[in-house]
Amino acid sequence: MTLRKAGLAAAAALVLSLTATACGGGSSDSGSNGDKINIGIKFDQPGLGLKTQDGEYVGFDVDVAKYVAKELGYDEKDIVWKQAPSAERENMIANGDVKFIVATYTINDERKERVDFAGPYFLAHQDLLVRADDNTVRSEDDLDKSEMKLCSVTGSTSAQNVKKDFAPKANLMQYGGYSECLTGLENKAVDALTTDDSILAGYAAQKEHQGKFKLAGLNLSDEPYGIGLKKGDTKLQKQINDALKKMVEDGSWEKAAKKHFGPADYDYEPAPEITETS
Template sequence: MFTMTLRKAGFAAATALVLSLTATACGGDSGAGDDKINIGIKFDQPGLGLKTQDGEYTGFDVDVATYVAKELGYDEKDIVWKQAPSAERENMIANGDVKFIVATYTINDERKQRVDFAGPYFLAHQDLLVRADDDTVRTEDDLNSSEMKLCSVTGSTSAQNVNKKFAPKANLINYGGYSECLTGLENKAVDALTTDDSILAGYAAQEEHQGKFKLAGLNLSDEPYGIGLKKGDTELRKQINDALKKMVDEGAWEEAAKKHFGPADYEYEPAPEITETN
């Protein structure tokens, strides 16, 4: 009887240990422990979300995400940055790989079927980046031709706009990242890179690209950037919205915008009104 009791006690202890280890391994919704927070950003968008060669993270979206995280109780050292490609953002949120995503993430009805948004915190407009000596694109009508090779990124609203709205006849080439499009533009494999003007300005302002490219100056769409989060998490959305309002009121939003967009001579819009509240 005594031996059986010991066996039962040992089994119970082992079971408790396994359950404890499993819980630790699973972590929380953010994909990190309570003392860490996983945040999705872009790694290849200078001026917005860029992972530098020395492993640092910089850009307007990075500053916004860092400010929001601080308001949620996390220091900068507690942030684990996760690369969030355009086509994977909804999956990363739904799977709990990140707590939220700040990655030039345009708010639209299709995406809101899978995730919720806080914000918007920035308003961009779709445009084109062309080679500096190229004057063939002057109006929106110039794009809608089978001879026009436009490059964009898989899963982006820019690519969807090309197909559905202003250039259905164009030869749309989708790559996994904007850097690949930029290489194609420089090598004349494509005629133009189309995405948000904020992203294009960042690329054009890079030291190695200065003088090579220019924005076409076409205001093709409105792109309100939101912070993506798990659908139904109204508490987190309110916390993020409160943080964004505080960032604007304190002047930190304007400071970050000038820091990252000023060198590109990009005339950005003022901080937009927060509308994603329910």
Template sequence: MFTMTLRKAGLAAATALALSLTATACGGGDSGSGGDKINIGIKFDQPGLGLKTQDGDYTGFDVDVAKYVAKELGHEEGDITWKQAPSNERENMIANGDVDFIVATYTINDERKERVSFAGPYFLAHQDLLVRADDSTVRSEDDLNTSELKLCSVTGSTSAQNVKNDFAPKANLINYGGYSECLTGLENKTVDALTTDDSILAGFAAQEEHQGKFKLAGLNLSDEPYGIGLKKGDTELQQKINDALKKMVDEGAWEEAAKKHFGPANYEYEAAPEITEKS
């Protein structure tokens, strides 16, 4: 009788343990349920868009968009692991499963859509130049197409491709790994201009340590629709993100985030674009 009681107690304990382990195993990995971890790619070096601060926080318009989308997918802010997404690594990060999605000034274009899918767009920027405040050499697009002008951009960015393939094939184009390196080069006069999207340039110009040093040239060189990059063919996640972006605009949260991050730079951003990336 005593032996049987011990056996029953042991069996009950084993069953409870098995159920506990099963519940724990079922709780992780599903990107749609609350409390699960999610990996999101952003830029770490773009003020106003995606910036990792000295105290380890993450701030910017892209960060706010990513947080809103994650919440709509069932994730609290504490569930997010932020991953640095350099321009030339974004497609690989998505294809390798390093991130669930990327919100990192990621222009939608046909070449990229061969490897990844996009949701959105959620923002429309335009390529421009950042020059030193006292610079008067760049007044129009025609001033760019000369080997005497040292243009800096970032490896893997559409801005670098546009310079090389479209409006300034003769320019002396210097590619660095990040925009902060280009900005340093502009400040110490090893380059003459930094070219990328006006939204990014405005963020740099608005930083307290840079105020008065730089200015935008005011050239509208291209249209750059920012999308949220995700694994190619994942139409279910694409639709969920599109729904989240629409809700963000309809609720006014999109406009609130845009004013917060672009207002200090006096950057005249466009209204939220129509969502075009659909399955």
């Protein structure tokens, strides 16, 4: 009887061991935690990636991330959102803190030395946000002649680039955050705020800002947004690209763009052609 009990115990232990191995197989994947998936987004960009006071996550990037996650087999409840500051995105991917990042992440050669991208899924351009009744700047030529007070967030390169390449006479003013720039713009302390037009449109579309501001409509640069992922993960890259294609084909991309950018009268580009393939 003792031997029989010992044999049953050993068999049970073997079954438990095999079961644990099978269940834990996905936990070793970067950015995965069992049945959960870690996705990086911005928490402070209205219209793109925003964590609300109620703890909800909303925006175009959030909708793209949810769609991709669904195509990878994850329900919305399985997503663990991770804040992805611009300066930390490559580290978060390389360290396996996230499976992928959807956070106004412009594809460029310098970043591609450390991470791979899927997409692009959106094409933004650097632009200016001005007051709704301001018609001073209608073209790059107007900008070149302007001595406007140009607002930038401290540490941002957007305004520096505009001042260097397009508006050398501008008076560059640096504030701590976009909300301060918007307050300055509303109070006429500054004449314009500059960054990607998608980000500007998100702020202009906020309920408290609707009707106060408008985009100048200057395409000062091309900013193709990609989904960042671990370098060399060609399987995930293809899966994400397939999901992005499906999102465009079934109308979900256009629906999300209208929902988040429409209130700002933002004339966004159509979904771009996917170029990041291995």
